[in-house]
Amino acid sequence: MHDIAFIRANPEAFDAALARRGAEPVADKLVTLDAKKREATTKVQAAQSRRNEASKAIGQAMAQGDKEKAEALKAEVAEIKASMPEWEESAAAAGAALDDMLARLPNLPAEDVPQGADEEDNVEQHQWGTKRQFDFEPKEHADIGPALGMDFETGAKLSGARFTFLRGDIARLHRALAQFMLDKQTRENGYTECNPPVLVGDDAMYGTDKLPKFAEDSFRTTDDRWLVPTSEVPLTYSVAGEILPDLDQPIRMTAHTLCFRSEAGSAGRDTRGFIRQHQFEKVEMVSICRPEDSEAEHERMTKCAEGILEALDLPYRRMLLCTGDMGFGARKTYDLEVWLPGQGAWREISSCSNTGDFQARRMNARYRPEGEKKTTFVHTLNGSGLAVGRTLVAVMENYQQADGSVAVPEVLAPYMGGVTELGRIS
């Protein structure tokens, strides 16, 4: 959500920033609606003021037993009241139109976000690790998976396309990855472990900018709740409506949850394999911080995600997303792309975004700076640390061996109960 006061004061700058994302200029329309709303509101308030005054006078007149005066005042109030609905409706209509427009506008990109149309224009920041050399032709995870217990057919039998049934040590490895990530985020990176609901109401989805634009990308329950597309939603929304006392330290939360996405716009993309599922697991990081701290926090968060890949010895590169590839609510995003030798491609495994005060405005999350009377909107950040399913894919492809087995990364040993390699099951 954007600050209408800012747009009113800087219409050209607003449109220019929006244009970087390929959006049409709207400041003019917004300012007009805003003026309309405020004009009507002022009229309503003036009428209310007169009504309140007269009503008090009626009370006094009644107390003094002056019925005549009271009746005269009542007539006056009736007249005032008659003029109110028109302006009330006008104010409400303009306000609703304004809110609706604002709610559908994406966040403005930060200044250092490169201009671009799509992922082709993202800018690589750095690479880490060395791509493994294989003395055989490395396979894609979807080809080695079935023999190891990654059962796409049973997933499809149960639930349709984009569902997978894991069985045996590969299921355990999947669990081990999640445990490992969560432990690292909590023990080393200072995030508080959370276990939030994954069914949430409209407010939580709206506040974290998943609604109204992306309703068709999420699953809805029959009792009008939403299956979260990411635990960013419950973690971030946990501070909605709050006025936080101080934020000397950012509030850092992490959770390992199921995530659900209908993948409505992705027909035909990544239909094979475990990359794009309707249901997947993710360890999420969320930070709530002061505006002046959010840039540093964004860098820190991205490093926390990178730390997981480094511990697993998975080569990756960090991409700074261009204006055309950034998500709706982000003002700046880093994607981490892991190297998949089977596919011979870099694939997104984490996305860390600074949304600035965009979500905070929607969900009214503020804090009071030390010694100040005014409240300020917080900044919110979210990042994957990491997508568990995709990390499993990366481990499979990077740690595969000539016989189709997969070695277990050393750091996962404490979680694997002595299993050092995934072999064929039965």
Next chain:
RNA sequence: GGAGAGGUGGCAGAGUGGUCGAAUGCGCUGCACUCGAAAUGCAGUGUGCGGGUGACCGUACCGUGGGUUCGAAUCCCACCCUCUCCGCCA
């Protein structure tokens, strides 16, 4: 799911149609007293929106949304949430 009770300011808690944005207590902030602290006294202490350079003014908000009324924290309706008991249940 059934029955009952209840949702008021940071917290506790009064208020059941008229200067109520709301008593009182606690907490917090400032000032006074003190060498300092405690105790005490005095003053202040919610949020949004609109207007004004500003002191400030107006307006809305007592779970949420409607309604009745000249006037609603207070009456009516619907919904949400919490608590107690019963039922069911991992």
